[in-house]
Amino acid sequence: MNAEALYKVSRDDFGGNPSGENAANHRRRGRAPASLGLWVFMGVVSSLFALFLTAYVLRMDSPDWHRIGLPWQVWLSTALLTAGSVSMAVASHAARRGEMAMARRALRLGGLGAAGFVASQLWAWLALGAMQVMPAGNPAGSFFYLLTAMHGLHVLGGLAGWGIAMSARGSGDTAVLRMQLCARYWHFLLAVWVVLLAALGWLTPELVRYICGTA
Template identity: 60%
Template structure:
Protein backbone atom coordinates (compact mmCIF):
# COMPACT_ATOMS: atom_id res chain seq x y z
CA UNK A 1 0.00 0.00 0.00
CA UNK A 2 1.62 3.25 -1.12
CA UNK A 3 1.50 6.65 0.59
CA UNK A 4 -1.20 8.05 -1.72
CA UNK A 5 -3.47 5.09 -0.98
CA UNK A 6 -2.98 5.55 2.76
CA UNK A 7 -3.77 9.24 2.45
CA UNK A 8 -6.90 8.54 0.42
CA UNK A 9 -8.11 5.89 2.86
CA UNK A 10 -7.44 8.21 5.78
CA UNK A 11 -9.35 11.06 4.10
CA UNK A 12 -12.34 8.81 3.42
CA UNK A 13 -12.32 7.58 7.03
CA UNK A 14 -12.18 11.18 8.25
CA UNK A 15 -15.20 12.11 6.12
CA UNK A 16 -17.15 9.11 7.41
CA UNK A 17 -16.26 10.13 10.96
CA UNK A 18 -17.49 13.66 10.33
CA UNK A 19 -20.70 12.29 8.90
CA UNK A 20 -21.27 10.11 11.97
CA UNK A 21 -20.64 13.03 14.33
CA UNK A 22 -22.93 15.29 12.31
CA UNK A 23 -25.61 12.59 12.44
CA UNK A 24 -25.43 12.45 16.23
CA UNK A 25 -25.59 16.25 16.41
CA UNK A 26 -28.67 16.27 14.20
CA UNK A 27 -30.41 13.67 16.37
CA UNK A 28 -29.71 15.80 19.46
CA UNK A 29 -31.02 18.93 17.74
CA UNK A 30 -34.18 17.16 16.58
CA UNK A 31 -34.73 15.84 20.09
CA UNK A 32 -34.49 19.35 21.56
CA UNK A 33 -36.75 20.79 18.85
CA UNK A 34 -39.30 18.02 19.37
CA UNK A 35 -39.39 18.78 23.09
CA UNK A 36 -39.96 22.47 22.32
CA UNK A 37 -42.86 21.73 19.99
CA UNK A 38 -44.42 19.29 22.45
CA UNK A 39 -44.25 21.90 25.21
CA UNK A 40 -46.05 24.42 23.01
CA UNK A 41 -48.67 21.83 22.04
CA UNK A 42 -49.20 21.02 25.72
CA UNK A 43 -49.73 24.72 26.44
CA UNK A 44 -52.14 24.86 23.48
CA UNK A 45 -54.19 21.98 24.88
CA UNK A 46 -54.26 23.45 28.38
CA UNK A 47 -55.36 26.85 27.04
CA UNK A 48 -58.29 25.41 25.11
CA UNK A 49 -60.53 25.22 28.18
CA UNK A 50 -60.48 29.00 28.69
CA UNK A 51 -63.70 30.92 28.08
CA UNK A 52 -62.07 33.26 25.55
CA UNK A 53 -61.08 30.38 23.27
CA UNK A 54 -62.63 30.54 19.80
CA UNK A 55 -61.62 27.96 17.22
CA UNK A 56 -60.50 29.22 13.80
CA UNK A 57 -61.03 27.54 10.45
CA UNK A 58 -57.83 26.23 8.91
CA UNK A 59 -57.11 27.91 5.54
CA UNK A 60 -57.16 25.50 2.61
CA UNK A 61 -53.63 26.57 1.68
CA UNK A 62 -52.34 24.38 4.50
CA UNK A 63 -53.23 21.30 2.48
CA UNK A 64 -50.98 22.61 -0.28
CA UNK A 65 -48.25 23.20 2.31
CA UNK A 66 -48.57 19.63 3.50
CA UNK A 67 -48.29 18.26 -0.03
CA UNK A 68 -45.20 20.39 -0.69
CA UNK A 69 -43.45 19.29 2.48
CA UNK A 70 -44.26 15.65 1.71
CA UNK A 71 -42.94 16.04 -1.82
CA UNK A 72 -39.76 17.70 -0.56
CA UNK A 73 -39.18 14.92 1.93
CA UNK A 74 -39.60 12.23 -0.75
CA UNK A 75 -37.39 14.07 -3.24
CA UNK A 76 -34.56 14.54 -0.77
CA UNK A 77 -34.76 10.90 0.26
CA UNK A 78 -34.46 9.94 -3.40
CA UNK A 79 -31.54 12.37 -3.77
CA UNK A 80 -29.78 10.64 -0.87
CA UNK A 81 -30.33 7.22 -2.45
CA UNK A 82 -29.07 8.47 -5.81
CA UNK A 83 -25.93 9.89 -4.18
CA UNK A 84 -25.26 6.63 -2.38
CA UNK A 85 -25.62 4.85 -5.73
CA UNK A 86 -23.19 7.34 -7.33
CA UNK A 87 -25.88 8.67 -9.69
CA UNK A 88 -24.66 12.24 -9.30
CA UNK A 89 -26.69 13.92 -12.03
CA UNK A 90 -29.92 12.47 -10.68
CA UNK A 91 -28.92 13.29 -7.11
CA UNK A 92 -28.25 16.94 -7.99
CA UNK A 93 -31.58 17.35 -9.79
CA UNK A 94 -33.52 15.77 -6.93
CA UNK A 95 -31.65 17.91 -4.41
CA UNK A 96 -32.66 21.08 -6.25
CA UNK A 97 -36.27 19.93 -6.59
CA UNK A 98 -36.52 19.08 -2.87
CA UNK A 99 -35.22 22.50 -1.87
CA UNK A 100 -37.57 24.21 -4.31
CA UNK A 101 -40.52 22.50 -2.61
CA UNK A 102 -39.39 23.91 0.73
CA UNK A 103 -39.12 27.44 -0.68
CA UNK A 104 -42.62 27.19 -2.13
CA UNK A 105 -43.82 25.75 1.20
CA UNK A 106 -42.77 28.94 2.97
CA UNK A 107 -44.49 31.04 0.32
CA UNK A 108 -47.73 29.10 0.71
CA UNK A 109 -47.53 29.48 4.48
CA UNK A 110 -47.39 33.25 4.07
CA UNK A 111 -50.33 32.98 1.68
CA UNK A 112 -52.28 31.12 4.39
CA UNK A 113 -51.47 33.89 6.86
CA UNK A 114 -52.70 36.49 4.36
CA UNK A 115 -55.93 34.53 3.93
CA UNK A 116 -56.51 34.61 7.68
CA UNK A 117 -55.70 38.31 7.85
CA UNK A 118 -58.26 38.91 5.11
CA UNK A 119 -60.81 37.24 7.39
CA UNK A 120 -59.67 39.51 10.25
CA UNK A 121 -58.10 36.61 12.16
CA UNK A 122 -55.32 38.43 13.97
CA UNK A 123 -52.59 37.12 16.27
CA UNK A 124 -53.95 39.09 19.22
CA UNK A 125 -57.38 38.78 20.79
CA UNK A 126 -58.03 35.07 20.28
CA UNK A 127 -55.73 32.48 21.90
CA UNK A 128 -56.46 29.97 19.12
CA UNK A 129 -55.23 32.42 16.50
CA UNK A 130 -52.22 33.37 18.62
CA UNK A 131 -51.16 29.75 18.90
CA UNK A 132 -51.74 29.18 15.19
CA UNK A 133 -49.40 32.00 14.19
CA UNK A 134 -46.85 31.07 16.85
CA UNK A 135 -46.66 27.38 15.98
CA UNK A 136 -46.64 27.83 12.21
CA UNK A 137 -44.02 30.58 12.51
CA UNK A 138 -41.85 28.38 14.73
CA UNK A 139 -42.09 25.53 12.24
CA UNK A 140 -41.37 27.94 9.38
CA UNK A 141 -38.18 29.04 11.14
CA UNK A 142 -37.06 25.43 11.32
CA UNK A 143 -37.76 25.05 7.60
CA UNK A 144 -35.80 28.23 6.88
CA UNK A 145 -32.89 26.91 8.95
CA UNK A 146 -33.01 23.69 6.95
CA UNK A 147 -32.89 25.71 3.74
CA UNK A 148 -29.70 27.40 4.91
CA UNK A 149 -28.08 23.99 5.33
CA UNK A 150 -29.59 22.86 2.02
CA UNK A 151 -28.04 25.90 0.33
CA UNK A 152 -24.59 25.03 1.66
CA UNK A 153 -24.96 21.41 0.57
CA UNK A 154 -26.17 22.40 -2.89
CA UNK A 155 -23.37 24.94 -3.37
CA UNK A 156 -20.67 22.50 -2.37
CA UNK A 157 -22.21 19.70 -4.42
CA UNK A 158 -21.98 21.72 -7.64
CA UNK A 159 -18.80 23.72 -6.92
CA UNK A 160 -16.66 21.41 -4.77
CA UNK A 161 -17.94 17.87 -5.27
CA UNK A 162 -16.84 15.20 -2.83
CA UNK A 163 -18.63 11.82 -3.19
CA UNK A 164 -18.29 10.69 0.42
CA UNK A 165 -19.11 14.07 1.98
CA UNK A 166 -22.00 14.78 -0.37
CA UNK A 167 -23.58 11.38 0.24
CA UNK A 168 -23.76 11.74 4.03
CA UNK A 169 -24.78 15.38 3.80
CA UNK A 170 -27.73 14.50 1.56
CA UNK A 171 -28.67 11.69 3.94
CA UNK A 172 -28.75 14.13 6.87
CA UNK A 173 -30.70 16.67 4.83
CA UNK A 174 -33.31 14.03 4.00
CA UNK A 175 -33.50 13.00 7.66
CA UNK A 176 -34.13 16.57 8.74
CA UNK A 177 -36.86 16.97 6.13
CA UNK A 178 -38.56 13.81 7.43
CA UNK A 179 -38.46 15.43 10.86
CA UNK A 180 -40.00 18.65 9.51
CA UNK A 181 -42.76 16.63 7.86
CA UNK A 182 -43.51 14.68 11.05
CA UNK A 183 -43.65 17.86 13.14
CA UNK A 184 -45.87 19.55 10.58
CA UNK A 185 -48.26 16.56 10.51
CA UNK A 186 -48.54 16.77 14.31
CA UNK A 187 -49.11 20.53 14.24
CA UNK A 188 -51.67 20.30 11.45
CA UNK A 189 -53.58 17.56 13.26
CA UNK A 190 -53.48 19.54 16.51
CA UNK A 191 -54.50 22.90 15.04
CA UNK A 192 -57.10 21.51 12.67
CA UNK A 193 -58.54 18.52 14.48
CA UNK A 194 -58.16 19.05 18.21
CA UNK A 195 -61.13 20.71 19.90
CA UNK A 196 -62.01 21.34 23.56
CA UNK A 197 -64.57 18.54 23.29
CA UNK A 198 -61.92 16.11 22.05
CA UNK A 199 -59.56 17.16 24.83
CA UNK A 200 -62.24 16.66 27.48
CA UNK A 201 -63.11 13.26 25.99
CA UNK A 202 -59.49 12.13 26.09
CA UNK A 203 -58.39 13.73 29.35
CA UNK A 204 -61.70 13.86 31.18
CA UNK A 205 -63.35 16.95 32.67
CA UNK A 206 -61.12 19.49 34.38
Protein backbone atom coordinates in the same frame (compact mmCIF):
# COMPACT_ATOMS: atom_id res chain seq x y z
CA MET B 1 9.22 -6.68 9.20
CA ASN B 2 10.78 -4.50 6.47
CA ALA B 3 10.70 -0.72 6.36
CA GLU B 4 7.87 -0.55 3.79
CA ALA B 5 5.59 -2.78 5.89
CA LEU B 6 6.41 -0.83 9.03
CA TYR B 7 5.55 2.43 7.27
CA LYS B 8 2.22 1.02 6.06
CA VAL B 9 1.20 -0.10 9.55
CA SER B 10 2.14 3.24 11.02
CA ARG B 11 0.29 5.15 8.30
CA ASP B 12 -2.92 3.12 8.59
CA ASP B 13 -3.01 3.10 12.38
CA PHE B 14 -1.99 6.67 13.16
CA GLY B 15 -3.84 8.89 10.76
CA GLY B 16 -2.09 8.66 7.41
CA ASN B 17 -3.85 7.81 4.19
CA PRO B 18 -6.20 4.96 5.17
CA SER B 19 -7.32 2.30 2.73
CA GLY B 20 -9.64 -0.68 2.69
CA GLU B 21 -11.35 -1.38 5.99
CA ASN B 22 -9.46 1.43 7.71
CA ALA B 23 -10.75 3.89 5.09
CA ALA B 24 -14.34 2.78 5.73
CA ASN B 25 -13.84 3.20 9.46
CA HIS B 26 -12.32 6.64 8.86
CA ARG B 27 -15.38 7.71 6.83
CA ARG B 28 -17.78 6.43 9.49
CA ARG B 29 -15.91 8.39 12.17
CA GLY B 30 -16.15 11.49 10.02
CA ARG B 31 -19.91 11.06 9.58
CA ALA B 32 -20.66 10.40 13.24
CA PRO B 33 -20.36 13.97 14.66
CA ALA B 34 -22.57 15.57 11.99
CA SER B 35 -25.18 12.81 12.19
CA LEU B 36 -25.24 12.84 15.98
CA GLY B 37 -25.42 16.62 16.03
CA LEU B 38 -28.50 16.58 13.82
CA TRP B 39 -30.19 13.93 16.00
CA VAL B 40 -29.53 16.05 19.10
CA PHE B 41 -30.85 19.17 17.37
CA MET B 42 -34.03 17.39 16.27
CA GLY B 43 -34.51 16.13 19.84
CA VAL B 44 -34.27 19.68 21.19
CA VAL B 45 -36.68 20.99 18.55
CA SER B 46 -39.13 18.16 19.31
CA SER B 47 -39.08 19.11 22.99
CA LEU B 48 -39.70 22.76 22.08
CA PHE B 49 -42.73 21.93 19.96
CA ALA B 50 -44.00 19.51 22.63
CA LEU B 51 -43.97 22.39 25.14
CA PHE B 52 -45.84 24.66 22.74
CA LEU B 53 -48.45 21.97 22.06
CA THR B 54 -48.88 21.38 25.79
CA ALA B 55 -49.56 25.09 26.26
CA TYR B 56 -51.96 24.94 23.31
CA VAL B 57 -53.92 22.08 24.87
CA LEU B 58 -54.07 23.76 28.29
CA ARG B 59 -55.23 27.05 26.77
CA MET B 60 -58.06 25.38 24.88
CA ASP B 61 -60.13 25.04 28.05
CA SER B 62 -60.42 28.83 28.48
CA PRO B 63 -63.79 30.52 27.91
CA ASP B 64 -62.33 32.92 25.33
CA TRP B 65 -61.23 30.06 23.07
CA HIS B 66 -62.92 30.11 19.65
CA ARG B 67 -61.89 27.48 17.16
CA ILE B 68 -60.80 28.77 13.76
CA GLY B 69 -61.18 27.09 10.40
CA LEU B 70 -57.92 26.28 8.67
CA PRO B 71 -57.43 28.07 5.35
CA TRP B 72 -57.13 25.82 2.33
CA GLN B 73 -53.57 27.00 1.81
CA VAL B 74 -52.37 24.71 4.62
CA TRP B 75 -53.18 21.72 2.41
CA LEU B 76 -51.09 23.24 -0.36
CA SER B 77 -48.32 23.68 2.21
CA THR B 78 -48.62 20.03 3.19
CA ALA B 79 -48.41 18.89 -0.44
CA LEU B 80 -45.33 21.05 -1.08
CA LEU B 81 -43.52 19.87 2.05
CA THR B 82 -44.36 16.25 1.25
CA ALA B 83 -43.03 16.66 -2.28
CA GLY B 84 -39.87 18.24 -0.88
CA SER B 85 -39.37 15.38 1.55
CA VAL B 86 -39.82 12.79 -1.20
CA SER B 87 -37.37 14.66 -3.43
CA MET B 88 -34.80 14.76 -0.62
CA ALA B 89 -35.18 11.00 -0.15
CA VAL B 90 -34.60 10.47 -3.88
CA ALA B 91 -31.52 12.71 -3.69
CA SER B 92 -30.11 10.77 -0.74
CA HIS B 93 -30.62 7.38 -2.38
CA ALA B 94 -29.20 8.56 -5.70
CA ALA B 95 -26.13 10.03 -3.97
CA ARG B 96 -25.44 6.74 -2.20
CA ARG B 97 -25.54 4.98 -5.58
CA GLY B 98 -23.10 7.52 -7.00
CA GLU B 99 -25.69 9.06 -9.36
CA MET B 100 -24.81 12.63 -8.43
CA ALA B 101 -26.48 14.32 -11.42
CA MET B 102 -29.84 12.82 -10.46
CA ALA B 103 -29.15 13.50 -6.78
CA ARG B 104 -28.55 17.20 -7.39
CA ARG B 105 -31.69 17.53 -9.51
CA ALA B 106 -33.75 15.91 -6.77
CA LEU B 107 -32.03 18.05 -4.13
CA ARG B 108 -32.90 21.18 -6.08
CA LEU B 109 -36.55 20.12 -6.29
CA GLY B 110 -36.59 19.44 -2.55
CA GLY B 111 -35.37 22.96 -1.84
CA LEU B 112 -37.93 24.46 -4.20
CA GLY B 113 -40.66 22.51 -2.41
CA ALA B 114 -39.55 23.90 0.94
CA ALA B 115 -39.40 27.46 -0.43
CA GLY B 116 -42.90 26.98 -1.84
CA PHE B 117 -44.03 25.75 1.58
CA VAL B 118 -42.87 28.99 3.21
CA ALA B 119 -44.60 31.05 0.52
CA SER B 120 -47.85 29.13 0.92
CA GLN B 121 -47.73 29.65 4.69
CA LEU B 122 -47.43 33.40 4.19
CA TRP B 123 -50.42 33.11 1.87
CA ALA B 124 -52.33 31.25 4.61
CA TRP B 125 -51.58 34.08 7.04
CA LEU B 126 -52.92 36.60 4.54
CA ALA B 127 -56.06 34.51 4.12
CA LEU B 128 -56.60 34.43 7.88
CA GLY B 129 -56.03 38.17 8.09
CA ALA B 130 -58.72 38.67 5.43
CA MET B 131 -61.06 36.68 7.70
CA GLN B 132 -60.17 39.02 10.60
CA VAL B 133 -58.21 36.31 12.43
CA MET B 134 -55.32 38.28 13.91
CA PRO B 135 -52.34 37.21 16.06
CA ALA B 136 -53.89 39.02 19.03
CA GLY B 137 -57.42 38.38 20.24
CA ASN B 138 -58.64 34.83 19.79
CA PRO B 139 -56.06 32.53 21.43
CA ALA B 140 -56.73 29.84 18.80
CA GLY B 141 -55.61 32.25 16.11
CA SER B 142 -52.62 33.33 18.19
CA PHE B 143 -51.45 29.75 18.51
CA PHE B 144 -51.90 29.16 14.79
CA TYR B 145 -49.58 32.04 13.99
CA LEU B 146 -47.11 31.04 16.71
CA LEU B 147 -46.86 27.35 15.81
CA THR B 148 -46.71 27.86 12.06
CA ALA B 149 -44.16 30.68 12.46
CA MET B 150 -41.91 28.49 14.60
CA HIS B 151 -42.14 25.69 12.08
CA GLY B 152 -41.50 28.09 9.22
CA LEU B 153 -38.34 29.36 10.91
CA HIS B 154 -37.02 25.81 11.12
CA VAL B 155 -37.82 25.31 7.44
CA LEU B 156 -35.82 28.46 6.66
CA GLY B 157 -32.96 27.07 8.74
CA GLY B 158 -33.20 23.87 6.72
CA LEU B 159 -32.98 25.90 3.52
CA ALA B 160 -29.71 27.39 4.76
CA GLY B 161 -28.37 23.84 5.18
CA TRP B 162 -29.80 22.95 1.78
CA GLY B 163 -27.81 25.80 0.23
CA ILE B 164 -24.63 24.38 1.75
CA ALA B 165 -25.48 20.94 0.38
CA MET B 166 -26.14 22.42 -3.08
CA SER B 167 -22.73 24.08 -3.03
CA ALA B 168 -20.89 20.76 -2.56
CA ARG B 169 -19.15 19.67 -5.74
CA GLY B 170 -18.08 16.24 -6.89
CA SER B 171 -19.25 12.90 -5.55
CA GLY B 172 -17.18 12.61 -2.40
CA ASP B 173 -18.29 11.54 1.05
CA THR B 174 -18.98 15.15 2.10
CA ALA B 175 -21.48 15.75 -0.70
CA VAL B 176 -23.26 12.46 -0.01
CA LEU B 177 -23.40 13.09 3.74
CA ARG B 178 -24.89 16.55 3.29
CA MET B 179 -27.66 15.16 1.10
CA GLN B 180 -28.41 12.41 3.61
CA LEU B 181 -28.62 14.92 6.45
CA CYS B 182 -30.89 17.18 4.39
CA ALA B 183 -33.20 14.24 3.68
CA ARG B 184 -33.36 13.31 7.37
CA TYR B 185 -34.14 16.86 8.41
CA TRP B 186 -36.84 17.26 5.75
CA HIS B 187 -38.53 14.06 6.93
CA PHE B 188 -38.43 15.48 10.46
CA LEU B 189 -39.97 18.78 9.34
CA LEU B 190 -42.77 16.91 7.58
CA ALA B 191 -43.48 14.79 10.69
CA VAL B 192 -43.63 17.90 12.90
CA TRP B 193 -45.92 19.62 10.43
CA VAL B 194 -48.35 16.68 10.35
CA VAL B 195 -48.55 16.72 14.16
CA LEU B 196 -49.12 20.49 14.21
CA LEU B 197 -51.77 20.25 11.51
CA ALA B 198 -53.60 17.50 13.40
CA ALA B 199 -53.57 19.58 16.58
CA LEU B 200 -54.67 22.79 14.87
CA GLY B 201 -57.31 21.17 12.69
CA TRP B 202 -58.90 18.42 14.73
CA LEU B 203 -58.05 18.82 18.40
CA THR B 204 -61.02 20.32 20.28
CA PRO B 205 -61.62 21.18 23.95
CA GLU B 206 -64.19 18.39 24.13
CA LEU B 207 -61.74 15.85 22.77
CA VAL B 208 -59.06 17.03 25.19
CA ARG B 209 -61.43 16.69 28.15
CA TYR B 210 -62.44 13.23 26.96
CA ILE B 211 -58.83 12.10 26.59
CA CYS B 212 -57.92 13.52 30.00
CA GLY B 213 -61.00 11.95 31.61
CA THR B 214 -62.46 15.29 32.72
CA ALA B 215 -65.45 15.36 30.36
